[in-house]
Amino acid sequence: MTTIVYDHKNRQIAVDSRATNGGVIVSDQDQKWFYIESELWFMCGAVCDKQLLINSFKDGDSTYDLKQIPDANAFLVRDGEVFMRGVTESGESWTQELSSSRCLGSGGNFALAAMDFGKSAKDAIEYAKTRDCYTGGKVHVFNLDSMTFECP
Numbered sequence: 001m002t003t004i005v006y007d008h009k010n011r012q013i014a015v016d017s018r019a020t021n022g023g024v025i026v027s028d029q030d031q032k033w034f035y036i037e038s039e040l041w042f043m044c045g046a047v048c049d050k051q052l053l054i055n056s057f058k059d060g061d062s063t064y065d066l067k068q069i070p071d072a073n074a075f076l077v078r079d080g081e082v083f084m085r086g087v088t089e090s091g092e093s094w095t096q097e098l099s100s101s102r103c104l105g106s107g108g109n110f111a112l113a114a115m116d117f118g119k120s121a122k123d124a125i126e127y128a129k130t131r132d133c134y135t136g137g138k139v140h141v142f143n144l145d146s147m148t149f150e151c152p
């Protein structure tokens with residue numbers, strides 16, 4: 001899966017780069033963000049469902065057939081603001097503007113606990129990497145104030 005951290009106080013989003021399939025590490029160099037028009041999406045969940053999640057917001061139809069509910073969630077950056085997006089079990093698309101730190105993915109609970117103890121977004125993912133086998137690789141950090149990724 002993955003771990004994505006939104007640090008509200010420091011206005012950063014951090015994401016790991018591990019990709020897995022069936023419990024096997026496929027790559028530790030995966031890119032889990034992409035631009036669509038003027039939006040930046042940070043995605044976690046089933047790779048095959050990520051486009052379905054995006055389409056649930058782009059098509060203007062907020063309800064999907066239960067057979068097509070995406071197993072994916074995302075942080076979305078638009079105009080410097082951060083939103084969380086997903087689809088409910090009943091197939092309804094939802095968007096929530098974030099006013100506090102949040103974490104997504106299989107290592108999200110570990111990362112959130114690390115942030116509770118004062119860790120940065122990057123360090124929270126580094127900690128999640130020690131506990132969650134689906135979180136790994138390089139950690140990328142996006143700064144919302146400059147709208148750029150930190151150089152390694």
